[in-house]
Amino acid sequence: xxxxxxxGNPGSQYENTKHNMGFQVIDRIAQHYHVDVDQHQFEAxxxxxxxxxxKIWLVKPLTYMNDSGRxxxxxxxxxxxxxxxLLVIQDDLDLAIGKLRLRAxxxxxxxxxxxxxxxxxxxxxFKRIKIGIDHPKIETVVDWVLSPFNQDDQVIIDNVLDKAxxxxxxxxxxxxxDKTMNQFNQ
Numbered sequence: 001x002x003x004x005x006x007x008g009n010p011g012s013q014y015e016n017t018k019h020n021m022g023f024q025v026i027d028r029i030a031q032h033y034h035v036d037v038d039q040h041q042f043e044a045x046x047x048x049x050x051x052x053x054x055k056i057w058l059v060k061p062l063t064y065m066n067d068s069g070r071x072x073x074x075x076x077x078x079x080x081x082x083x084x085x086l087l088v089i090q091d092d093l094d095l096a097i098g099k100l101r102l103r104a105x106x107x108x109x110x111x112x113x114x115x116x117x118x119x120x121x122x123x124x125x126f127k128r129i130k131i132g133i134d135h136p137k138i139e140t141v142v143d144w145v146l147s148p149f150n151q152d153d154q155v156i157i158d159n160v161l162d163k164a165x166x167x168x169x170x171x172x173x174x175x176x177x178d179k180t181m182n183q184f185n186q
Contacts, residue, residue, distance in 0.1 A: 003057040003081045004029065004168050005072055006089045007113040009146075010045075010062045018133040019065055019145040021161065022089040022113075025129070026058050028165035042074035051172050057081070068113040069120025076121065086126040087171060089164060090114060091145065095132025098156035100163050102181040103128045127177050129164050131157075 006022030014020055030037050035047045037058055046059040057079075061071035072088075075081065090111055095101055105125045108115035118124050136144035149157050167184040171177055 001055045001057070001079075001081055001085050002087065002172060003059060003075065003085055004087045004089065004172075005059045005061065005068070005117075007065060007068055007091070008060060009064050010060075014146065016148045017146050018091055018149065021091040021131040021133065021157075021164075023060050024161050025089045025131070025164045025168065026060055028161060029168055030058055032165065032169055042071055042078065044071040044075060046075070054172075054175075056172055065116075066112040067116055069116035069118070072117050073120035083121065083123055083126050086121075087129065087168060087177075088114065088117060088126060089129045089168065090131070091133045092130040093133060093135050093141065093145070095130060095134070097132055097134045097149070097153050098160045099132035100160050100167070100184060101130040101132070102167060102177075102185050103130065104177055104181065127171075129167055131160055131164055 006026035008020035008023030026037060030047060033049055035049050037045050037047045037060060039046050043063045044059050044061050046057055048055055048057050059075060061068040063071045090113060094109060104127055107124055108118055167180055171180045
């Protein structure tokens, strides 16, 4: 079993914001597998399907970013999903726009959604795909992450969202995150 969680905020007002990179990658993976993320349970939108007889979960927590761990913990607990089966897709202020970084584990690095998941599952030992959104130049961090990209940056972001989805799909299919990291880390 594998559970891929994309971090973001529910609601159309957040749909194309920098903080919703995880949701956008989940949508791309769902499109690749021709499934809809349309089931709701445990404060999350999700879908399940099988690849090579393995159950795959695509999850969007609906608890808002800072409380993402609550939905993740409930799903993991109820369906007995283990930490090695968890992959979280997130935005990252410490990476340049369009940079992609995969990690097998690590701290929250100041990301409140990741901090919430670490607290909820009691460990930092879960896989991550981080998508660079850069630090704000003028705005506050909150205003920055809750705003869309400008037109020039959107082209870069569309490309990296496709790469992030391809990395998650690679892990689904080959079941070797070290190999996926070697192939997709930039």
